[in-house]
Amino acid sequence: MTSQTGQPPVRKRPATIVDVAQMAGVAIGTVSRHLNGQPVRAGNRDQIERAIAALSYRRNSTAVAMKTNTSHIVGFLVPALSEFHAAMLEQLSQRMRMAGRAVLSFCHGAQPASIREGLEFFATHRVDAVIMDGEVAVRQDLQRYIDDGLLVVLYDNDIPDLPVDRVFVDNRNASARAVSHLLDLGHERVAIIHGSQHDSAGRERLSGYHDAFAAHGLTPDPDLVVDGQWAEIRGYERMRELLALGDPPTAVFSANYNMTLGALAYLHDAGINIPRDLSLVSFDDIPALRLHNPGITAVVQPIAKLAEAIADIVDARLADPAAMGRQVVRVGCAITLRSSARRLQ
Numbered sequence: 001m002t003s004q005t006g007q008p009p010v011r012k013r014p015a016t017i018v019d020v021a022q023m024a025g026v027a028i029g030t031v032s033r034h035l036n037g038q039p040v041r042a043g044n045r046d047q048i049e050r051a052i053a054a055l056s057y058r059r060n061s062t063a064v065a066m067k068t069n070t071s072h073i074v075g076f077l078v079p080a081l082s083e084f085h086a087a088m089l090e091q092l093s094q095r096m097r098m099a100g101r102a103v104l105s106f107c108h109g110a111q112p113a114s115i116r117e118g119l120e121f122f123a124t125h126r127v128d129a130v131i132m133d134g135e136v137a138v139r140q141d142l143q144r145y146i147d148d149g150l151l152v153v154l155y156d157n158d159i160p161d162l163p164v165d166r167v168f169v170d171n172r173n174a175s176a177r178a179v180s181h182l183l184d185l186g187h188e189r190v191a192i193i194h195g196s197q198h199d200s201a202g203r204e205r206l207s208g209y210h211d212a213f214a215a216h217g218l219t220p221d222p223d224l225v226v227d228g229q230w231a232e233i234r235g236y237e238r239m240r241e242l243l244a245l246g247d248p249p250t251a252v253f254s255a256n257y258n259m260t261l262g263a264l265a266y267l268h269d270a271g272i273n274i275p276r277d278l279s280l281v282s283f284d285d286i287p288a289l290r291l292h293n294p295g296i297t298a299v300v301q302p303i304a305k306l307a308e309a310i311a312d313i314v315d316a317r318l319a320d321p322a323a324m325g326r327q328v329v330r331v332g333c334a335i336t337l338r339s340s341a342r343r344l345q
Contacts, residue, residue, distance in 0.1 A: 235262025
């Protein structure tokens with residue numbers, strides 16, 4: 001954008017506390033006391049407020065943070081704004097806003113170097129806390145920030161042995177219940193397309209699969225345990241491989257919605273009917289699974305409850321910074337039953 005003279009517009013200099021003091025006719029110290037919530041005479045207070053409004057004065061948040069050791073900003077370090085993480089950002093923003101805080105997000109693409117950049121960015125901006133999906137590769141880096149007093153809350157995936165708070169869904173129990181549903185329907189050849197075993201969520205959901213078989217006195221066929229790496233294309237490929245077996249599964253549990261979408265795409269391409277030809281259950285419930293015909297039975301992650309638990313922990317820790325702890329909150333999941341799984345005759 002340029003002015004009528006063809007030159008770029010000159011950015012207006014922001015008003016300073018000195019400008020406010022001069023317009024209000026008071027000392028700079030008086031303005032400072034008012035801005036910091038300390039009592040000043042009513043006449044001076046009114047003059048200062050009028051000057052602030054006239055000058056559109058804004059406090060320097062970085063300076064305030066340095067002085068008060070709080071910025072009222074929470075950092076959200078996230079791999080990508082996918083369906084799950086975007087919903088978490090929305091819920092966290094609502095919860096934090098109720099406490100007078102804003103959420104600043106940084107997407108790192110699951111790259112350790114980018115995670116380190118994000119941590120340094122948040123530390124430089126003196127955020128009150130960082131909420132992040134755990135990544136073991138940055139454990140030592142994160143420990144240094146924690147040692148410097150950074151408050152960290154992990155969600156979704158863990159980093160073992162860090163002195164931080166954690167809020168997770170009960171992945172293992174929820175997966176066991178989902179697989180048990182299929183076993184109770186008479187399916188014994190139940191396959192799992194599991195997530196990366198690098199991630200604690202992936203390991204816990206696979207453990208839940210094995211727990212369900214053990215509870216039914218059964219042992220799963222190792223050929224039915226396949227790695228989808230959380231990815232849609234891997235869900236497509238793994239479903240194709242499972243159904244190409246000499247003795248294919250009669251039911252499949254997919255451990256996240258990305259892999260489920262890939263699996264559904266293959267079933268559509270192959271002309272395989274759900275649930276007549278194959279029963280399917282997913283971990284994660286998204287609109288696409290509700291709208292699919294038939295609807296897909298799914299584990300529902302209670303994102304609003306996760307965000308509430310995280311916000312409560314941040315409130316408690318900021319109220320008592322010395323109480324840095326290792327609190328672990330596990331939130332239970334519901335399972336929404338739809339028409340994608342049938343009783344095996």
